[in-house]
Amino acid sequence: MSTLPANPQVVTHELRCVHCGKVQETADRMFRCTQCSELLEVVYPEWADAPREFALRLKEIWRERRGSSLPENASGVWRFRELLPQVDRQHIVTMSEGNTPLVPLKKAARELRLPNLLVKHQGMNPTGSFKDTGISAAITMARAEGFSWVCCASTGNTSASVAAYAARAEMKSIVLLPAGQVTAGKLAQALEYGAHVLQLRTDFDSCLKVLHEVVRKFPAYLLNSLNPYRLEGQKTVAFELMEQLDWRVPEHVVVPGGNLGNSSALGKGFMELHNLGLIKLLPKISIIQAAGANPLVRTMRENGGKELIRVNAETRATAIRIGNPASWRKAVSVLRNTAGACEEVSESEIAQAKAELGAEGIGCEPASAATLAGLKKLAAAGFVKAAETVVLLLTGHMLKDVDYMKQAPGQSLLGPMEADSDTVITTLEKIYARH
Ligand SMILES: *Cc1c(COP(=O)(O)O)cnc(C)c1O
Ligand SMILES: [Zn+2]
Numbered sequence: 001m002s003t004l005p006a007n008p009q010v011v012t013h014e015l016r017c018v019h020c021g022k023v024q025e026t027a028d029r030m031f032r033c034t035q036c037s038e039l040l041e042v043v044y045p046e047w048a049d050a051p052r053e054f055a056l057r058l059k060e061i062w063r064e065r066r067g068s069s070l071p072e073n074a075s076g077v078w079r080f081r082e083l084l085p086q087v088d089r090q091h092i093v094t095m096s097e098g099n100t101p102l103v104p105l106k107k108a109a110r111e112l113r114l115p116n117l118l119v120k121h122q123g124m125n126p127t128g129s130f131k132d133t134g135i136s137a138a139i140t141m142a143r144a145e146g147f148s149w150v151c152c153a154s155t156g157n158t159s160a161s162v163a164a165y166a167a168r169a170e171m172k173s174i175v176l177l178p179a180g181q182v183t184a185g186k187l188a189q190a191l192e193y194g195a196h197v198l199q200l201r202t203d204f205d206s207c208l209k210v211l212h213e214v215v216r217k218f219p220a221y222l223l224n225s226l227n228p229y230r231l232e233g234q235k236t237v238a239f240e241l242m243e244q245l246d247w248r249v250p251e252h253v254v255v256p257g258g259n260l261g262n263s264s265a266l267g268k269g270f271m272e273l274h275n276l277g278l279i280k281l282l283p284k285i286s287i288i289q290a291a292g293a294n295p296l297v298r299t300m301r302e303n304g305g306k307e308l309i310r311v312n313a314e315t316r317a318t319a320i321r322i323g324n325p326a327s328w329r330k331a332v333s334v335l336r337n338t339a340g341a342c343e344e345v346s347e348s349e350i351a352q353a354k355a356e357l358g359a360e361g362i363g364c365e366p367a368s369a370a371t372l373a374g375l376k377k378l379a380a381a382g383f384v385k386a387a388e389t390v391v392l393l394l395t396g397h398m399l400k401d402v403d404y405m406k407q408a409p410g411q412s413l414l415g416p417m418e419a420d421s422d423t424v425i426t427t428l429e430k431i432y433a434r435h
Helices: 052-065 078-083 109-110 131-144 158-168 184-192 203-217 227-235 236-242 263-277 294-303 329-339 347-358 366-380 402-406 421-434
Strands: 014-017 039-041 102-104 119-121 149-154 171-180 196-200 252-256 284-290 342-345 391-392
Touching: 014 284, 039 227, 052 078, 052 236, 078 236, 102 263, 109 119, 109 366, 119 236, 149 158, 149 203, 149 284, 158 171, 158 184, 171 203, 184 196, 184 402, 196 203, 227 236, 227 263, 227 342, 236 263, 236 342, 252 263, 252 366, 263 284, 263 329, 284 329, 284 366, 294 329, 294 342, 342 347, 342 366, 347 366, 366 391
Parallel strands: 119 391, 149 171, 171 196, 252 284, 252 391, 284 342
Antiparallel strands: 014 039, 102 119
8 A cells, every 4th residue: 555645745855875775764964874875876775666546646736837837836846846855845946947948959950850850958047057956955845954054066057056055945065066167157147146165166066065174064955956956956857858748758958967867866866757657768878977077977887877987077168077976976977877878079060060050040058068069979870860859958047258258159249340330331231142
């Protein structure tokens, strides 16, 4: 007999080690297994033996909520709360995150001969990246547990999101950034939202290491993606995507990989839908890294995912400049469980892909464009086939990194020139002749 109530409600959750499987009574501040110190994941044991009809009702419930103006229903995260940790609605910190557009590509679809090519633009979240979905979930847990300080180490977007959601929740935020390695736009966001920003003379990987020491001694709640509640928020992108596709499972979803929280969350979301019988197939989830920050690519290639190979990360796609990804084990499971590919792309391939997206009116961060660059390789290798539906996850907003665009290929910035119409018309005639 199922222990679930007659109507699908929010159910209780447990934290389970992804490596040894130990269920933790309480999570410590570091969110590590007390037995083997690997990462934890949130599981919902009551859903495991839920009757199928029961789960199928979720589709209706979720759809109905889309028309509701209650904050917890307007949120693209909390709308799916049956598959999230149970919290009092008064604790929910939301700014209608999620709810991001799914847009078909045209030029790229023609050029790659992939007519069913779409992007899901998570850069359209409140602070301009998918991090908002995860921070909404995790900061809500922090609040429910009575914390008033939150903290993170960040390549930029997490800090913007943490700062904004902390401000909404009237909490204090601390962010540790690698000095000189965060784009001006992201830094400006964190400052505007009132975070205490500490710039450390090191890279992201070391910032995270320092933060681990700090939270042992300072009463701040850790919001990096080793916090399993972050991934609960981020996994909802899978649910929302399936709604947008009328529950037809795409053959491929392609995501950039940095600390590998997002790819892990995406995989978890799809696995949960699959386990509940809401989808019959899983998409292949492929993870793309920059060639200069390719620890997962190397790990898969050199030891099949057994042991992480760390690298010194270097790429202009700063959101994925990570050499020691926290969630690598979870990401390896996602690749295995969904039969996805793991590919790397060069700096010029990223720049080219980003320019091509821009040329069809779709702006994104360099890290996000790695997905299109990776897709080209996967299609050329025959891993992605013409009739298949492919969704690229664009993780961040274009305006996060304007310096990058100033050096981008194929742009048309002319002048300064004389302010008279003859000069302008002469110039335009030359341009016109070229088209
Ligand atoms: C954080 C981020 C990534 C990388 O996500 P991970 O979960 O660290 O793998 C990619 N793109 C953008 C824009 C990001 O903000
Ligand atoms: Zn363990």
